Amino acid sequence: AYQCKIGPSILNSDLARLGDECKRMLECGADYLHLDVMDGHFVPNITFGHPVVQCIRKSIGDSPVCEVHMMVSKPEQWVKAMAESGANIYTFHLEAAENAEQLIKDIRMEGMKAGCAIKPATPVSKLLDLLYTQMADVALVMTVEPGFGGQSFMRPMMEKVRELRKVHPTLDIGVDGGVGPNCIHHCAEAGANMIVSGSAIMRSNDPRKVITDLRNDISSRLKTQHLID
Ligand SMILES: O=C(CO)[C@H](O)[C@H](O)COP(=O)(O)O
Numbered sequence: 001a002y003q004c005k006i007g008p009s010i011l012n013s014d015l016a017r018l019g020d021e022c023k024r025m026l027e028c029g030a031d032y033l034h035l036d037v038m039d040g041h042f043v044p045n046i047t048f049g050h051p052v053v054q055c056i057r058k059s060i061g062d063s064p065v066c067e068v069h070m071m072v073s074k075p076e077q078w079v080k081a082m083a084e085s086g087a088n089i090y091t092f093h094l095e096a097a098e099n100a101e102q103l104i105k106d107i108r109m110e111g112m113k114a115g116c117a118i119k120p121a122t123p124v125s126k127l128l129d130l131l132y133t134q135m136a137d138v139a140l141v142m143t144v145e146p147g148f149g150g151q152s153f154m155r156p157m158m159e160k161v162r163e164l165r166k167v168h169p170t171l172d173i174g175v176d177g178g179v180g181p182n183c184i185h186h187c188a189e190a191g192a193n194m195i196v197s198g199s200a201i202m203r204s205n206d207p208r209k210v211i212t213d214l215r216n217d218i219s220s221r222l223k224t225q226h227l228i229d
Contacts, residue, residue, distance in 0.1 A: 002170050002193045004218040005031040006211050007067060009176070009198035011047065012149035018052070019059030025201070028208040029215070032065035032089075034176070034196045036149075039072040042096050043147035050081040057086030067091055067138070069117065069176070069196075071146045076103055083110035091115030091140050091174075094130065095122055101134040113137035117176070120145060124160035128167060137172060138194060139164050144177025149198040153178030158190040165191030181213050188221035 008030045013021035022033055035053060040046040053068060060066075067089035068082050075092035082090055090107045094116050097103050107114040115138030118127050127139055141160045144151040154177070164173050175192045180200025187195060195214050204210045 002172060002222075004215055004222060005172075005194045006214050007032040007034040007174075007194060007196050008201045008207075008211070009034040009036055009069075009149065009196050010202070011036040012199045012202045015048075019056060021202075022056055022060050022064075025207065025211075026060060026064050028201075029211045030064075032067055033060075034198075035066055035068045035087075037068050037070050037072060037078075038147065042073045042093065043071045045147045050078060050085040050087075053082060053087055054085035062086075065089065067115065069115075069140070070096075072096065076106070079103070079106050079110055079112075083112050087112055089113040089115050089138060091117050091138060093117050093119065093146075094127060095119055100130050104134050104136050115140055115172075115174070117142060117146075118160070120154055120157060124163050127160075128163065131168065131171075138174055139168070139171055140174040140176055140194075140196075141192070142177055143175050143179060146177070149202075151178050153180075153183045153186075155183065155186055158186050161187065161190035161192050179214075181210060181217075184214050184217040185221075188218045193218060193222070 008025040038045045038047040065088045068087040070092045090112045104114040114136045116136045117140035143154045143157045174194035175187045176196035179197045201207045
């Protein structure tokens with residue numbers, strides 16, 4: 001069985017107050033934080049790297065789980081630095097990895113969980129092939145073109161989630177991009193359990209309610225399927 005986890009993406013938060021924004025999300029019930037790392041090469045945007053992750057870690061303390069979503073061209077390059085900066089889940093893009101199997105092993109050697117993300121144009125079969133030879137801890141299906149928050153959810157991507165769930169009943173499967181209360185039922189039905197949500201949470205006057213609503217939708221689906229108690 002797997003658990004429902006809500007991970008706010010802080011991409012569209014007040015980046016000048018990043019530590020406080022992260023704390024606010026955790027106080028509002030976030031299960032983990034999704035930190036969007038962009039290099040201006042793999043995606044047409046730049047955010048931050050491991051020095052900022054290290055500051056976030058200092059600000060939020062040891063226990064909250066941080067996933068770094070590495071939208072970078074050379075994911076191999078930052079594994080050690082991110083581990084030392086306090087990242088817990090290192091999610092790289094399959095499209096960018098030179099040797100994804102080895103990368104998963106290296107991420108685990110550094111004491112982190114390994115996530116693998118695919119862009120909308122990447123067939124799910126490529127991710128399934130990888131998982132067949134080298135299992136990852138998280139499969140992240142992008143539901144927007146990576147690079148910017150606030151885009152519209154791409155519903156056809158749910159087919160990828162469905163296929164992953166069919167083959168891997170207990171895998172942590174994430175969705176990322178345009179996810180909010182309006183489309184969470186599609187994610188739940190398809191079998192996603194790690195929900196990344198940026199603007200829907202950040203721009204709300206009541207982020208606690210949005211996080212609770214997202215969780216309730218996924219949890220009730222999991223209960224109906226008898227996947228959790
Ligand atoms: O990876 C991302 C963009 O590349 C973001 O995590 C994602 O877009 C979340 O923000 P929003 O919910 O506003 O789409």
